[in-house]
Amino acid sequence: MTGQVRTVDGRVAGRRGQATRQKLLDCLSEMLSSSPYRDVKVIDVARKAGTSPATFYQYFPDVEGAVLEIAEQMATEGAQLTSLVEGRTWVGKSGWSAAEELVDGFLEFWRRNDAILRVVDLGAAEGDKRFYKIRMKILNSVTNSLTESVKELQAKGKVDKDVSPAAMAGSLVAMLAAVASHQKGFQTWGVKQAELKPNLALLVHLGITGKKPTR
C-alpha cells in the first residue's frame, strides 16, 4: 500500500533521506503553530531543520506540498475518531454520555492538531480538492457513523422522517470543528470550556435524537 517514498526527481529515499524528510515535516509543523501560514517560508523551515532550502525542494514541490503530507499523516490518525460514535446507543443515560464523549474526543483531537487543521480548512474553503479530500477523510469517519445512527433511529420511528440524516450529521460535525478551531476565541469572549462542552453535547444529542437527554 505505502509506495516507497520518492524524491521530487524520482530517486528512492533511503534511511537517511527519510529521516531528513521527516525532520523537515516536523519543523514545518512547528512553524505552522508559531507563525501565520502566509509567512511560513521554505528557507526558515530549512534553517530550523539545520539544512538548506535546496534539500527541502528535493522532497517537496513547495510548502503546500509538504503541508499536504502532514495533513495526510494526521488524517490517517484521525480515522480512529470513528470509535467515538460507532457501536454507541443514543437512548437513555448512555445517549448522554455518548454525546459527551464525542464532544470531548473531537475537541481534544482538534486541539492537538489545530495548526494543520487550520490550513486544511482554508485550503478546502478555497476549493482545493486535495485539501478538501483530506478534510473529508477526517470528518467522514465521524459523519458517516452519525448518519447511520440517525438512520437507525429514524427506522425505529424515534426521529422525524423529514430529517436528512446526512445534512444533520454534517452540520453537527461542522459545528464541532468550528467551535474546536475557535476555542481560544470562546474563552476571550467569556465562555469557559466547562460550560461549552455540555452545551455542545446537548446540541449533538438534540440533533441526533430530537429529544433532551436524560442525565
Added chain:
Amino acid sequence: MTGQVRTVDGRVAGRRGQATRQKLLDCLSEMLSSSPYRDVKVIDVARKAGTSPATFYQYFPDVEGAVLEIAEQMATEGAQLTSLVEGRTWVGKSGWSAAEELVDGFLEFWRRNDAILRVVDLGAAEGDKRFYKIRMKILNSVTNSLTESVKELQAKGKVDKDVSPAAMAGSLVAMLAAVASHQKGFQTWGVKQAELKPNLALLVHLGITGKKPTR
C-alpha cells in the same frame, strides 16, 4: 468619527487618492476570490489595478493590512445581521420562521463575502487579535441577540436553567458560519442546499428553545 483617510507616510488622501485606494481594495477582493490567499502578491494586485506596487505601499503597510480594511468594511455591513434575530419571538409557528430566516440570511451573507471571511477566519484561528475582533464584530451582532433570546426563555422557565445562553448562542453561530463556508463541500458530499437549510433551522430552533418546532 470617520477620521480622514491617510497614506502610510501621513499625507491626507484626496479624491483621486481615495479612488485608487478603493480600486486597489476592489482588485484585492477579486484576487482573493480567484486565487489562494497565500499566493496573492502585491504586484499582481497593483497590475490588476493598473498601477505600480509602490502605490500600493503608499496606502497599505502590506497585503494583510489591506485585507483588514476590506474586512472592516464588510463587518460594518454585517452589523445588519442583527435584524435577523432582534424583535423575534421563538414560540409557535413564528419561532420556526425565525429560525428559517436566520439561517437563510446568514448563509446568504456568507456566500456574498466568502473570500474575505475565509481569510478573517484563518487570521482569527491563528490568534491575530485584529482579525479576531472583526470576526467578533460580525458574529456578535447575531450572537448577542440570540443570547438574549435564550435568557428571556430561561426567565420564563421555558428553557432549562443549566443551559449557558452565551455558549449555546456561540455554538449555533459557529455552526452556521462553518456550514456557510463549506457550502460547496456539502454539495460535493451529496447534501443539497434544499435539505441543508431546514436541518440547520431545526438545530437552531432546538438549541434556542429546547423543543421541536411546530411548522
Added chain:
DNA sequence: ACTTGTCCTGTCATGCCGTCAGCTTACCGA
C-alpha cells in the same frame, strides 16, 4: 581501493518585496 547510488549543498537566474528620491498633477491664493 573502486564503484554505485543516495544525499546534501553552493551557486545562479529569476522574481517579488518594500523603500526612496524625484517627477507629475491638481488645487489655491495672490
Added chain:
DNA sequence: TCGGTAAGCTGACGGCATGACAGGACAAGT
C-alpha cells in the same frame, strides 16, 4: 495668470525567497 504647495505616482534599487542544477560528500557492497 502665475507660482507655491501638497497630493499622487513611479522607476529604480538592494535584499531576500524561489526553484533548478551540477557536483561533491558519504555509505555500502565488491
